[in-house]
Amino acid sequence: MIYIVYPDDPSTAFLKPIVTSLQASGVELHVIKVEASDDSYKSAFEEVNNISKSAFTMFMGHGTDDELLGGESSNFKRKPFIKKNEMGIFKQKDVLFLSCNSEGLIKNARRIAGFSSSLSFGALPTSYQEVENNRKLNKLGLTNDSIDEFKEILVNSVLEAVQYSLGKDCSLETVYNYLRLLINRKISSLVLEDNNTSLANLLFQVKQEMTYC
Secondary structure (H helix, E strand, C coil), rough: CEEEEEECCCCHHHHHHHHCCCCCCCCCCCEEEECCCHHHHHHHHHHHHHHHHHCCEEEEEEEECCEECCCCCEEEEEEEEHHHHHHHHHHCCCCECCCHHHHHHHHHHHHHHHHCCEEECCCCCHHHHHHCHHHHHHCCCCCCCHHHHHHHHHHHHHHHHHHHHHHCCHHHHHHHHHHHHHHHHHHHHHHHHHHHHHHHHHHHHHHHCEEEE
């Protein structure tokens, strides 16, 4: 059983193929939706708290160094779903945090959380505005098209790495190692075949900031 915590947010709709593809391949999933309402935030938090120990869990949404964010809609602004001091909710679980700045959040919350293992990321830009607001990303020369391509690469790579792990030992460390391999292959292809160094540099940064512990 894989648990996927997936806030309902138009800006992260591009991640949905991870869910649908795993379901189509017969993987047993339980998706915890964090809808754009206070009641849903509360009920989803309780569902996460009830996930069994050592379960393979994925969070797919927005985050910061201090919190994971919940759902958003045109009349409900996203807000903190799980704060740094609440990260103990993932105690003794194997968690893949597919969210921006989750690497910083894990560092800040490690004493509280007590994960079995975790896989986290640094910057994962999903809009040009995020690039403009990040000095390090802004230097890469990214365009809207390259960000769209990056999102597609991210989804396909994470999906393939998770599926590979499920066919082997179901460990988060295997996901991490295989994901690094896939990213390295894509970087080589972008440089040697597509001459797309800006996207290659972004993927290199993602790989460098990706952390398993």
